[in-house]
Amino acid sequence: MHAALNGLTVLERGWLSSNNVLIHAAPGEPGAVLVDSGHVVHAEQTVALVRHALRAGEPLVRVVNTHLHSDHCGGNAALQRAFGVPVVVPPGHADAVAAWDTMRLTHGSTGQRSERFTHAGTLAPGQHFMAGARRWDALAAPGHDPHSLLLFDAQHGVLLSADALWQHGFGVVFPEVAGEPGFDDVSRTLDAIARLPVQMVVPGHGAPFTDVTAALARARARLDGFRADPQRHARHAVKVMIKYHVMEEQRVGHAALLQWVASTPFLLDAWRRFGTAGAPTPAAWCAAFVDELVAQGALGREGEVVVDR
Secondary structure (H helix, E strand, C coil): CCHHHCCEEEECCCCCCCCEEEECCCCCCCCEEEECCCCHHHHHHHHHHHHHHCCCCCCEEEEECCCCCHHHHCCHHHHHHHHCCCEEECHHHHHHHHHCCCCCCCCCCCCCCCCCCCCCEECCCCCEEEECCEEEEEEECCCCCCCCEEEEECCCCEEEEECCCECCECCCCHHHHCCCCCHHHHHHHHHHHHHCCCCEEEECCCCCECCHHHHHHHHHHHHHHHHHCHHHHHHHHHHHHHHHHHHHHCEEEHHHHHHHHHCCHHHHHHHHHHCCCCCCCHHHHHHHHHHHHHHHCCEEEECCEEEEC
């Protein structure tokens, strides 16, 4: 393990669930802090993984969410039941959590599952918390999500980047698909990361990595491609959403999948903005993407059933 990660346990998850980072308590601290909690489908697995990772006699005292997409906060409710733990969220969606407005939280608009949880406080850009004898600064990271945070430990150069930077890219820029600017925010967030003395990145998905310069170069090249062809980005986003839904379900009838498409606001809006010239209905537009995903090996077909791969 890289020395910068001493005192941290990185629970690297699959692409349905975000990575979870357990920051172990240093002497004199009340307990461990968990950053992000994965998807509701894996909530009980998250609880089990955290129980196993906690040191003997070490309580879990807080969950911190970098943002509130369903794959980052889906285990919150299960962790609250299991550990009685408070949850801290970015302030932009705190009211939506309190009212459990799944459309504002995007879980409803993207047709994704979630389970209601409560929050005990917020963490805003410019604030920080102490955990593991480290100071974790919260930094704004708009782009993928307008309210997303980076968490940075400057002393050790550890960046918890959520979906703002992966080793090979970044998360879908949802505002752009919804008709709002987002690419400039991604660019500014990448520039902000480049100015930090980062030695180790723990991304929201994928393995931790140290070659930050190369990752930033790949991310910028990807962003340039999306800027040049916003429709390419929209197609990518729709395929991600389809793949994500099939990962949730594991197996779903082809007709039922297209019916889900036709009832999902995010996909309907994407079709209206980017797909009407090429397909008469959102279902027809997305049927072609299902075929592409099957051809690429990301999904499978067993007769009239679409299966995850």
